[in-house]
Amino acid sequence: MKKSLILVIVMIMLVVAGCSNSNAGNSGKSDNVTNLTMWSMESRNKNIIEASIAEFNKANADIQIKAEFFEDEALKTKMKVAIAGNQLPDLITYWSGETFDTLVANNMLGDITQQLNADVAFKDDVLNGGLETFAYDEKNYGIPVLFSGVSLWYNKQIFADNNLTPPATFDELLTVVDSLNENDIIPISVSGKDRWPVLHWYSYLAERVGGTEPFELAKSGEADFTQESFVQAGELLKELAIDHKGFVNGFLGLDYAAAETLFTTGRAAMYLQGEWAMDAFLDDEISKDIGFVTFPTVEGGKGSTNVYHGGFGVGMAVSAKANQDAAYKAIRFLTDSAQRKEINEGANISPMKTAGLEEANMHPLSFEYDTAISENLDGFFSYYDQSLDAKRADQFLNVVGAIVSQSDSNVAEELAKVKK
Incomplete structure (x- = not known):
């Protein structure tokens, strides 16, 4: 009887201990x-x-x-x-x-x-x-x-050799791009394969044209992305990428690492990226040739150069x-x-x-x-693909890709595709 009683007590203790461990929770508390x-x-x-x-x-x-x-x-x-x-x-x-x-x-x-x-x-x-x-x-x-703050990085040596000044306005950017193309220098390196680097360009143009309010209205569903400032931003991006050949040839198939290498090896004059891009500059000889400016303004636009994307x-x-x-x-x-x-x-x-x-x-x-x-820093506006729901974020990435890849693309029609 005593042996049976002891055995029962031991079994109860084991069960209790097992229950205790099984209820440890997500943090895995033990001992x-x-x-x-x-x-x-x-x-x-x-x-x-x-x-x-x-x-x-x-x-x-x-x-x-x-x-x-x-x-x-x-x-x-x-x-x-x-x-x-x-x-x-x-x-x-x-x-x-x-x-x-x-x-x-x-x-x-x-x-x-x-x-x-x-x-x-x-x-x-x-x-x-x-x-x-x-x-x-x-x-x-x-x-x-x-x-995070996205800026326009540029190669100071290339600009000096070609008597160029870092662009403060979109019109100045186009002039710089034209001059670089005339001298067979890649104006801007950008990864079209990853899509989001191209979206940075569009987002900045949309903010410089219309400020931050249009995006907040579209995000909440009070308006859509066919608002005038978004359409104008798309037309400007198309002008830069297609009409003026601002982006490196074949950029739609270029991944992040390849786009970065073009800039860090001095083959491309400009590169729009956030502070994380400095990882590729700081321990390299080219760092002495790297400068940065805020994203250019757009004539008649509401956006401020001291409002950063990020x-x-x-x-x-x-x-x-x-x-x-x-x-x-x-x-x-x-x-x-x-x-x-x-x-x-x-x-x-x-x-x-x-x-x-x-x-x-x-x-x-x-x-x-x-x-x-x-x-x-006066303010900031968020990354579009992180601020929007997953569906609209993916739509936006595709739409921006279509705008910069097709000379006959209808910007307003493309932007109308971004919807819940």
Whole structure:
């Protein structure tokens, strides 16, 4: 009887222990340790972030982070599977925009408003618009990790050799393009195969023509993309790409790496990209020949040269299923200026007011770019393909491709194809 009773007690204990482990939750709590999984698209800064994670794990024996890093498209694919199965990682570094908002709307991300409100000094140090970018119904769901600003990069040596001045207006841009073509120099390198680099050109022209309001109206459904400013922007893009042959020959089949190489080897005079492009400049001899200007104005347009295409495009968030206190502690540590100092001293722009950057640690071009944006930034407008829902984003990418590839394309008819 005693042996039977002992056996029953042991079996009950095993069952209870099994139930305890099976209810560990998404954060995988075991042995009083909360294990947090993390996915990030910041693969180029992997070593720096892994060092921060190691520092956090060493200082927090009860919370351990394990991270995986992915290239952009690989993470997007992995996220689609995770969203379908409601199996997000505990921590995620992801793009702002429609997909992020969808995650919030479907209760898949944790609300960090209360933690941020209690963390006043940190909250107040985020640049204006940073937390708002990752807010939904006035609640916070993410912390920005960088600010992005797209500029027109140019080769100073090519411009000097051809007595050219960096264009401040669209008309000046066309004049520069014509002169470069006459001298058998590729005016602009752009990846048409990836589509979004061409969309940068269109988006900037649309903002310089009509300001930011038309896009906000179209995004919300109060208007569509056949508004006059969008049509005019399409005509200007067509004029640049087709009539003046501004883009490198065969650009529609050119991928990002090939387009970048044309510029970094001095074969193309101009290149429209964000601060991430500096990665290809900074450690190369050509960096001394690289300059930048804000995107040109359009005569009679409403847009300002100090309004950049970009914004707070990437932020860090936590899964709604994660241990919220542990997860916030982790992202608060990883987004702190001290942890991201080395990243922001490279080809990045800090989203914080007090980034703690040291000019002595920075490449002159990187410091010049960071300083120019922080001193002149009046505002920003988001990437169209990230701001719109997936359906309209893909339609827009296709439509812009059609506009620049067909001399007889009807811009208004093409833009009418972008609809919910």
